[in-house]
Every structure is written in structure tokens, then in C-alpha cells.
Amino acid sequence: MSTLPLSPNPLRTPAKPSVINTLRRQAMNHVITGLSILSTVVVIAPLVAILVYLIYKGASSLNLAFFTHIPAPVGEQGGGMANSIVGSGIILFLASLMGIPIGISAGVYLAEFGRGSFLGNAIRFTADVLNGVPSIVMGISIYSLIVMQQKHFSALAGGIALAIMMVPTITRTTEEMLATVPHAIREAALGLGVPKWRTVLSVSLRTASPGIITGCMLAFARVAGETAPLLFTAFGNQFWSFKLNEPIAALPLQIYVYAISPYDEWHRLAWAGSLVLIVMIMVAVTLVRIFANRGVLKGAS
Amino acid sequence: MTTEPESGSTKSALSPVPTEFVASAVEAPVSAPSPIREFLSQRGSGRLADRSFAAVMLLCSLSIFLIVLFIFFILISRSKLSLLAFGWKFFTRQAWDPVSGDFGALPFIYGTLATSFLALLIAVPLALGVAVFLTELCPRSLRAPISFLTELLAAIPSVVYGLWAVFVLVPIMRDSLGPFLYKTLGWTGFFEGSNFGVGLLTASIILAIMILPVISSLTRDIMTSVPNSQREGVLALGATRWEMIRTGVLRNSRIGIVGAVMLGLGRALGETMAVTMVIGNHADISKSLFAPGYTLASVIANEFSEATGDLYLSALIEIGLALFLVTIVVNAIARLMVWAVTRGAPARAA
Numbered sequence: 001m002s003t004l005p006l007s008p009n010p011l012r013t014p015a016k017p018s019v020i021n022t023l024r025r026q027a028m029n030h031v032i033t034g035l036s037i038l039s040t041v042v043v044i045a046p047l048v049a050i051l052v053y054l055i056y057k058g059a060s061s062l063n064l065a066f067f068t069h070i071p072a073p074v075g076e077q078g079g080g081m082a083n084s085i086v087g088s089g090i091i092l093f094l095a096s097l098m099g100i101p102i103g104i105s106a107g108v109y110l111a112e113f114g115r116g117s118f119l120g121n122a123i124r125f126t127a128d129v130l131n132g133v134p135s136i137v138m139g140i141s142i143y144s145l146i147v148m149q150q151k152h153f154s155a156l157a158g159g160i161a162l163a164i165m166m167v168p169t170i171t172r173t174t175e176e177m178l179a180t181v182p183h184a185i186r187e188a189a190l191g192l193g194v195p196k197w198r199t200v201l202s203v204s205l206r207t208a209s210p211g212i213i214t215g216c217m218l219a220f221a222r223v224a225g226e227t228a229p230l231l232f233t234a235f236g237n238q239f240w241s242f243k244l245n246e247p248i249a250a251l252p253l254q255i256y257v258y259a260i261s262p263y264d265e266w267h268r269l270a271w272a273g274s275l276v277l278i279v280m281i282m283v284a285v286t287l288v289r290i291f292a293n294r295g296v297l298k299g300a301s
Numbered sequence: 302m303t304t305e306p307e308s309g310s311t312k313s314a315l316s317p318v319p320t321e322f323v324a325s326a327v328e329a330p331v332s333a334p335s336p337i338r339e340f341l342s343q344r345g346s347g348r349l350a351d352r353s354f355a356a357v358m359l360l361c362s363l364s365i366f367l368i369v370l371f372i373f374f375i376l377i378s379r380s381k382l383s384l385l386a387f388g389w390k391f392f393t394r395q396a397w398d399p400v401s402g403d404f405g406a407l408p409f410i411y412g413t414l415a416t417s418f419l420a421l422l423i424a425v426p427l428a429l430g431v432a433v434f435l436t437e438l439c440p441r442s443l444r445a446p447i448s449f450l451t452e453l454l455a456a457i458p459s460v461v462y463g464l465w466a467v468f469v470l471v472p473i474m475r476d477s478l479g480p481f482l483y484k485t486l487g488w489t490g491f492f493e494g495s496n497f498g499v500g501l502l503t504a505s506i507i508l509a510i511m512i513l514p515v516i517s518s519l520t521r522d523i524m525t526s527v528p529n530s531q532r533e534g535v536l537a538l539g540a541t542r543w544e545m546i547r548t549g550v551l552r553n554s555r556i557g558i559v560g561a562v563m564l565g566l567g568r569a570l571g572e573t574m575a576v577t578m579v580i581g582n583h584a585d586i587s588k589s590l591f592a593p594g595y596t597l598a599s600v601i602a603n604e605f606s607e608a609t610g611d612l613y614l615s616a617l618i619e620i621g622l623a624l625f626l627v628t629i630v631v632n633a634i635a636r637l638m639v640w641a642v643t644r645g646a647p648a649r650a651a
Contacts, residue, residue: 043430129632140601143605228602232606260467278456
């Protein structure tokens with residue numbers, strides 16, 4: 001913190017501040033306040049524009065066929081993304097199945113066992129760094145590992161790529177949520193002779209569960225819209241596919257394919273798909289948040 | 302507080318007595334065990350279960366290390382062909398000719414750096430403004446909705462931003478913003494050539510929109526962690542509100558803000574889908590911001606699935622390796638900076 005130099009004679013009665021200086025400072029204050037408000041408006045405007053435009057375009061192109069039909073061939077009207085919605089569901093289910101347990105366990109280790117130790121700090125740091133690794137890199141490493149070996153794209157590879165992206169987020173939120181659990185509760189359990197593992201599972205995790213569920217949901221929402229890691233793993237599919245070792249369609253992939261296509265009909269479907277994707281993400285997050293909050297209230301009473 | 306559960310982790314599980322007593326009780330001669338202790342040692346299940354539970358948890362957290370190492374090694378092993386063929390020169394050569402098997406990554410590095418820094422140039426002042434507004438000026442009732450909106454925007458998938466950019470931003474760039482920039486700033490030489498709407502500038506703008514929520518919410522957290530006594534102290538000396546923000550808040554949180562900006566940079570460097578959709582995908586270095594470009598991530602997204610030939614594929618994987626290493630370094634520095642600032646703040650776990 002730099003301060004202005006003291007006046008040469010500090011004991012003298014302070015000089016009256018010059019009017020010009022005061023005015024300048026006041027003006028500066030108002031200018032900065034104005035700029036700050038302006039920048040907020042400038043930031044909010046495109047964001048609101050994106051949401052409104054998306055809802056407008058998406059809602060006008062949504063119809064029942066979108067949810068029941070598979071993509072129509074080029075030139076034909078109609079068609080939908082039913083296979084992509086189901087495919088996204090399968091991939092995300094696989095990803096959650098692998099990512100959530102590993103993520104939560106790693107978080108538990110960091111919060112309950114590795115607190116303050118070098119190993120704990122190193123793992124925490126690695127998780128943060130892994131969080132920032134671009135998703136496309138995740139895609140090509142899973143491609144190199146699984147797809148190259150198997151010689152074909154598969155839903156499983158897509159699920160693994162997304163699972164890896166979920167782990168660091170879940171780990172960090174689980175750890176932060178466990179850190180907010182008061183020690184008194186843990187000590188009470190330990191004092192009753194409950195083993196440590198039981199304390200962690202039924203006391204710490206239970207108490208922190210709303211926050212942990214929210215964290216999982218946020219990680220889920222984040223990977224639900226990921227396209228880049230699926231480009232070379234799940235690859236996409238124009239038809240129904242439920243097999244785990246075959247290419248499978250996914251909503252973000254289909255949106256990408258349609259968005260860069262030259263056909264108006266496909267653009268329409270891309271907008272509808274985007275709206276569905278976002279609504280699904282938002283609904284999932286909001287629902288879980290509501291339920292998680294209710295759980296907290298119940299636990300407290 | 303933090304070390305207590307560890308010291309008592311195995312012993313306290315066996316005993317109803319607080320941990321401190323156990324520690325001394327174990328040291329004491331065990332000639333005549335109390336009935337309680339006898340009962341507890343008969344149960345005997347705790348220690349093994351605890352150990353194995355801790356081991357499983359440790360294994361899961363070590364898997365994070367393994368993932369990073371595995372990505373690193375698999376990328377190296379798969380890009381060996383191109384590493385051997387071109388060496389370090391790979392990153393300084395302009396050639397990108399899949400037909401004759403001549404590869405160099407310079408145009409992509411240029412595209413990535415140009416779009417990312419331009420995006421930061423646009424996003425950072427705005428993000429700072431938003432953060433200052435949210436922490437210092439905003440009426441309390443507005444704070445939650447605006448924060449919620451910014452978090453909502455962080456949840457929008459990249460491909461949706463790309464879709465919006467293709468159908469809204471590109472026409473705007475082509476028809477109004479581009480000609481306007483050409484007229485006013487054309488003399489700088491940055492806005493030359495034909496303007497198709499897609500290009501470096503469009504990609505930078507969509508990147509800026511995407512990283513704004515990241516930077517502004519982190520900056521807001523960092524500014525909130527500045528203690529109120531700082532603000533009150535500066536105000537008490539007669540400062541105006543801006544002087545208070547400048548000397549009391551911004552100066553204290555500058556390292557954290559730099560860290561937040563670096564995190565935004567990391568995000569911008571690796572952003573794939575939205576950029577691929579609007580950058581024009583042309584491997585060329587040109588000074589004009591209207592010109593189409595190519596980034597490291599978008600060349601992988603576009604050409605990876607149709608790469609024929611081992612050398613082509615391994616050159617693309619080497620680009621992925623470069624991207625991986627660069628983002629890891631940027632993120633590591635950023636995390637250390639953010640950590641250095643928020644470390645002392647209350648109510649934060651890490």
C-alpha cells in the first residue's frame with residue numbers, strides 16, 4: 001500500500017483541500033462508477049441476448065417429432081434427435097458411473113485423511129490442473145488409448161473421456177463441502193466408538209451430502225454439453241444404437257454437425273437441440289438443488 | 302484443528318475416550334486392561350476396516366495423478382513419429398501440407414495466441430468492471446440475480462455459443478461491426494482484406510464472451526476476500542469510493558486477479574468448438590484480424606478424424622501434446638497465484 005508523503009509540517013492545521021482537486025477526485029469517482037455499471041450492462045446484454053435468441057429460435061423449431069424420430073436424410077423435412085438424446089443419456093450415465101465414485105472418494109481422502117500433508121496438497125493441485133486441461137486433449141488421449149486399440153469408436157470410450165473430466169470438479173467440491181462439516185460432529189461419532197470409516201460415511205458425507213450432490217450435478221452439467229472429447233470417441237451415429245462398443249449419437253455432437261451444415265432444415269434442428277440440451281442441463285441442476293436443500297432442512301429439524 | 306483427526310484416526314476408533322487420553326493410555330503398561338478396553342479389543346474390527354478404507358480412498362485420489370501421467374505418456378508415445386521427424390522445428394515452421402507430409406505448427410500457435418490475447422484484451426477490463434460493480438457498488442438486491450446470471454452463462458455448452466456465433470455474431474461482424482472497424486481503425490492495418498464475418502476477430506469476441514463469467518466470478522471472490530477493515534481504513538482517510546477501491550481493494554487483490562486472468566487464458570487456449578465454428582479454419586498467418594485463422598484445438602477437431610497416414614496423425618497428436626503442456630503450465634501458475642491470495646481468507650477450504 002503506497003501512501004502520499006506526509007506534509008513537511010504535520011503539526012500545522014491542515015490546509016483546506018483545493019476545490020479543483022476535490023472536484024477532480026469526485027469526477028473520477030463518478031466516471032469509474034459509470035464505467036463499472038456500463039461494463040456490467042455490456043456483459044449482461046450479449047448474455048441475455050444469447051439466452052433469449054436461443055429460446056426464441058429453439059422453441060419455434062421444437063415439435064414432437066424432434067423427440068421421437070431419428071435424423072432424416074438430407075433434403076427430407078422433419079426428423080428429430082431421439083437417438084442423440086438417448087445416446088447422450090447412455091454416455092452420461094457411463095461417465096457418472098465411473099466419475100462420481102472416484103471423484104467423491106478422492107475428495108474424501110483429501111478432506112479426511114490427507115489434510116495438510118504433502119501428498120494431499122499435491123493431489124489437490126493436480127486436480128486443479130487437470131480441471132484446466134482442454135477437453136479436446138482428453139478426447140485425443142482416450143482415442144489413442146481405447147479407440148486405436150479397439151480399432152473402432154465406442155460409447156464406452158466417450159463415457160471414459162467424460163468421466164475423466166468429471167473427476168477433478170467432483171473431488172474439489174466434495175473436499176470443500178467436507179471441510180465445512182464441523183469437527184464437533186465427527187468427534188462425537190468417534191467418541192461413541194464409531195470407527196473412522198463409518199464416521200466418514202455416515203456422519204461427514206451424510207452431513208455434507210447436499211453440497212456434494214450439487215457438486216456432482218454441476219460436474220454432470222459441465223460434461224453434458226461437452227462436444228470436443230466425444231468427436232473422436234463416441235463419434236456420433238445417425239441411427240439408433242444401444243451397444244456400448246459401437247459409435248453412438250450424442251446431442252452436442254449432433255448439434256455441431258447440424259450447425260456447420262449448409263441446410264436450413266438442419267440449422268432449425270440444431271437450434272431445437274441446443275434448447276433441449278440447455279433445458280435438460282438447467283432442469284437437472286435446479287431439481288437436484290431443490291431436493292438437496294429439502295434434505296438439509298429435514299436433517300436439521 | 303486440522304491435525305487432530307489424523308492423530309486419532311486409528312486409535313480413537315477403538316475407544317470411547319477422547320483422543321488425547323488414548324494416546325497416553327496406549328503408552329501406559331497394559332498389565333491390567335480395563336473391561337471396556339477388553340470389550341473393545343475383542344470387537345477388533347475397526348483397525349483393519351479403517352486401514353483398508355483409507356487405502357481405497359488414497360487409491361482413488363492417486364488415480365488423479367495417474368490420469369495426468371497417462372495423458373502425458375500416451376500423447377508422447379503416439380506423437381513419437383512426428384517428434385522424431387521434425388524435432389523442435391515443428392513449432393517454428395509454417396508448412397502444413399498433409400499431401401507431401403510436411404508439418405509445422407506455427408500458424409496454429411499464432412492463431413491460438415492471437416485469439417486468446419485478443420479475447421483477454423476484451424474480457425479483462427469488462428470482467429474487472431463487473432467484479433467491482435458486484436462487490437463494491439451494486440445494491441444488495443441486484444447482487445444475487447447478476448451472479449446467478451453469470452453462473453448460468455458458465456453452464457452454457459461451448460457448442461451452443463458456437464451456434465449463436467455462427468448465426469448471430471458472424472452476420473453482425475460482416476455487415477455492421479466489420480465495416481465500422483474498417484472505417485475507423487483501418488489505418489492501423491489490423492482490419493484489412495475481405496471481411497467474410499468469420500476470422501480471428503470473431504473468434505476472439507466469442508472467446509471473450511465465454512471466458513467473461515470465469516474471470517469475473519473468480520475476481521469477485523478474490524475481492525470479497527479483502528477484509529472490510531481495509532476499505533474502512535481507506536475511507537476513513539477521506540478517500541472517495543474509487544480511491545478506496547483502487548488502493549484498498551484492487552491493490553490488495555492484484556495477484557489474485559492476475560491468477561484469475563491466467564485461468565481465463567487457460568480456458569481460452571483450450572477452447573475448441575465455438576472457435577472452430579467461427580475462425581474460418583485456414584492455416585495462414587496474417588496481420589489482419591478479419592483474416593481466417595486456425596488454432597491448435599480447432600485443427601485437431603477438424604482434421605483428426607480424417608487424418609490419413611501415421612505422420613499426419615502423430616503431428617496432430619503432437620499439437621495436442623503442446624496444448625496440454627501449455628495449458629498445464631498456465632493453469633499451474635494461475636492456481637498458485639489465486640491460492641497465494643485466498644489462502645488466508647476465512648471460509649475457504651483449500
